[in-house]
Amino acid sequence: MTEAAYNFAYLDEQTKRMIRRAILKGLAVPGYQVPFASREMPMPYGWGTGGVQVTAATLVPEDRLKVIDQGADDTTNAVSIRKFFQRTAGVATTEATREATVIQTRHRIPETPLHEDQILVYQVPIPEPLRFLEPRETETRKMHALEEYGLMHVKLYEDIARHGTIATAYAYPVKVEGRYVMDPSPIPRFDNPKLESPAIQLFGAGREQRIYALPPHTKVVSLDFEDHPFDPSRADHPCALCGATDSYMDEVITDDAGGRMFLCSDTDYCSTRQKKGHRGTESAA
Amino acid sequence: MDTDALSGGFADAPVQAAHAFRAAMTAMAQPGRIRQVAGAAPPAPLSAAAGTLVLALCDADTPVHLTGVHDTPMLRDWITFHTGAPLCAAGACSFAIGVWDALRPLDRFACGTSDYPDRGATLIVETDRLEPAGATLQGPGIARQAALSLPETDVFRRNAARFPLGLDFFFTCGDRLAALPRSTKVTS
Numbered sequence: 001m002t003e004a005a006y007n008f009a010y011l012d013e014q015t016k017r018m019i020r021r022a023i024l025k026g027l028a029v030p031g032y033q034v035p036f037a038s039r040e041m042p043m044p045y046g047w048g049t050g051g052v053q054v055t056a057a058t059l060v061p062e063d064r065l066k067v068i069d070q071g072a073d074d075t076t077n078a079v080s081i082r083k084f085f086q087r088t089a090g091v092a093t094t095e096a097t098r099e100a101t102v103i104q105t106r107h108r109i110p111e112t113p114l115h116e117d118q119i120l121v122y123q124v125p126i127p128e129p130l131r132f133l134e135p136r137e138t139e140t141r142k143m144h145a146l147e148e149y150g151l152m153h154v155k156l157y158e159d160i161a162r163h164g165t166i167a168t169a170y171a172y173p174v175k176v177e178g179r180y181v182m183d184p185s186p187i188p189r190f191d192n193p194k195l196e197s198p199a200i201q202l203f204g205a206g207r208e209q210r211i212y213a214l215p216p217h218t219k220v221v222s223l224d225f226e227d228h229p230f231d232p233s234r235a236d237h238p239c240a241l242c243g244a245t246d247s248y249m250d251e252v253i254t255d256d257a258g259g260r261m262f263l264c265s266d267t268d269y270c271s272t273r274q275k276k277g278h279r280g281t282e283s284a285a
Numbered sequence: 286m287d288t289d290a291l292s293g294g295f296a297d298a299p300v301q302a303a304h305a306f307r308a309a310m311t312a313m314a315q316p317g318r319i320r321q322v323a324g325a326a327p328p329a330p331l332s333a334a335a336g337t338l339v340l341a342l343c344d345a346d347t348p349v350h351l352t353g354v355h356d357t358p359m360l361r362d363w364i365t366f367h368t369g370a371p372l373c374a375a376g377a378c379s380f381a382i383g384v385w386d387a388l389r390p391l392d393r394f395a396c397g398t399s400d401y402p403d404r405g406a407t408l409i410v411e412t413d414r415l416e417p418a419g420a421t422l423q424g425p426g427i428a429r430q431a432a433l434s435l436p437e438t439d440v441f442r443r444n445a446a447r448f449p450l451g452l453d454f455f456f457t458c459g460d461r462l463a464a465l466p467r468s469t470k471v472t473s
Contacts, residue, residue: 008299017344020306021379024342025403027313028453028466030425034403058310060303116315145399177425177468179449198428200314215314215426215468 009056010088015039019057019211023202026213031176032144033127033210041206048081048106049206051123055104058119058202059085064092066100071108071248071265078106095268107170109191111247111269114199116216122185124205127212129173129183149181152223160228169233175221182212182220190232190248195220237262240282242273290362293326295340305341309455312464317422317431319415319463328359334457335382335409336363342407343370343380350378350394353387355411382409385436391444394452402449405467412436415458424469433463441471 007013015037022036041049059065065085069078073095081104082093094100097112104121114120126132130140133151143149152173159167172189176182184195185203195201201214214220224230235249240261247269249262261282264270274283295301301324308320327336343349349370351360364370375381375393388408397405412434419434420441433456435441444451444467451467465471 008303013298013302014344014346016302016306017342018346020310021342021347022403023310024313024407024453025405027310027426028405028468029402029449030468032402032449035401058307060307061300141400200311213314215466217428218425 006088008061008089009059009085010042011039011053011056015053016057019053022211023054023057023213026202026211027200027215029180030214030218031180031182031212033205033212036209036211038206038209042084043080045207046125047077048104048123050204050208050211051104051106051121051206052081052084052204053206054202054204054211055081055085055102055121056089058102058121059089059091061090063089063101064094064099066094066097066103066268067105068103068108068110068266068268069106071110071250071269072267074267096272097266097268107186107188108248108265109187109194109197111264111266112272113194114197116198118199120197120199120201122187122201122203124183124185124203124208124210126171127183127203127205127208127210129171129181144180147179149175152181153225156223156225160225166224166228166231172230173223175223176214177219178221181223184220188248189222189230190234192220192222192230193232235262238280239264239270239273240280242270242278242283243280244270244273244278289328290359290366293328293336293363294367295324298340301337302341305337308462309338309341309464312455312462313426313453313466315426315431316424316465316469317417317427317433317463319417319461321461323460328357328363330354330357330411331360331363331382332411332457333460334462335411335455337460338409338455338457338462339364339370339380339382340367343368345369345371347379348373348377350375350381352381352383355383355387378406380407380409382411384411389440391440391452396447396450396452399450402451405450405452407453407455409455409457410436412456412458415456415461415463421472422465422469423472426466427469433465435465435471438471438473441465441469445470 097110222230325336394406454465
């Protein structure tokens with residue numbers, strides 16, 4: 001089958017309308033998870049089917065798409081989704097954060113600050129922040145309706161009781177505009193402050209059939225306690241390739257004798273810095 | 286059915302619907318910001334912007350309610366032919382279309398439930414005037430504050446006070462539109 005045999009952006013028009021209506025309601029009620037009739041996609045659940053459906057419903061032919069997986073443009077998930085939309089929507093693609101109009105992401109927010117003409121689409125595995133505390137959907141729905149979030153604070157408190165500090169390192173729960181507690185998807189908590197952004201942020205969970213959204217400049221507060229304020233932690237090392245001390249680090253094991261190095265998780269940020277002449281300890285001379 | 290009801294749809298539905306939705310989405314994400322849309326040529330008195338919204342968002346899953354001067358046989362036929370959306374009473378609709386005075390009172394429309402606030406209706410309000418001046422808007426999607434020519438403010442203040450329940454609005458004028466979600470706080 002040729003690419004021309006697909007409708008623009010793969011999905012049929014009725015499916016896109018259904019997703020688009022869910023996105024609009026998601027933007028109108030920031031942080032609330034709108035149910036939608038998620039479709040089978042030509043990739044398994046867990047590979048970003050929610051994000052792909054939201055991106056498909058959002059794209060226009062003039063868009064320039066960037067796809068990242070844990071910050072990287074060149075990993076399997078990112079490459080295959082980018083190719084998918086190149087083939088089915090005919091959109092231009094880029095690896096440069098600044099040039100992209102739509103960015104689909106798995107588990108990171110780019111280091112380069114986003115601007116107001118950009119749309120960030122998150123792939124979400126478990127959209128319900130309360131799910132690991134309360135497995136029943138009927139109960140969590142009621143808890144959101146009644147704004148009953150005590151359980152989440154108990155969980156964070158137990159972290160402190162056990163570890164002396166809040167040990168939740170990713171998918172750190174946030175409160176949106178003082179109303180809904182939201183799972184920001186498994187981004188590192190280092191990225192949480194970037195959730196308050198001039199860009200439009202859309203979240204798609206394919207298997208769990210939920211879409212939610214953050215309009216630009218929405219107030220997003222990471223849950224914490226007065227005596228244990230939120231701390232967006234970061235590995236205390238500079239990037240071994242570009243020397244950055246302000247970006248999120250991946251730890252890379254280099255041998256079986258405890259050797260390791262730290263690298264920027266955001267490949268575009270790292271390579272842009274290297275092009276500008278920034279060097280780290282492991283850079284080629 | 287009048288044959289005119291068969292014309293005025295999207296010529297290239299996937300692309301025109303994508304552009305229309307993008308405008309509607311950025312409008313909803315940035316309340317008060319005015320966007321231009323194109324694609325639909327609906328019969329009078331429906332504006333091009335409202336017609337484009339209908340084509341981009343409505344289908345057999347979304348009951349539509351027409352009020353006042355917009356409840357004409359021609360427009361009913363046009364919406365039915367192009368979208369397949371059932372026409373219904375105010376209380377059952379997902380989308381309602383009309384001028385402000387015809388749409389009121391607003392408590393006729395579904396405002397969602399506390400379990401499912403997304404079930405609130407979307408109102409497409411046809412206006413003669415759409416300018417970034419008048420009532421002051423604050424809330425999600427707005428950096429500091431925005432302004433929009435609203436027919437009144439008190440109704441929207443009460444709508445926002447019921448958050449997360451409430452109605453969401455598109456204001457349409459010619460080929461331009463702006464949005465006002467329930468999350469926006471309106472002051473005069």
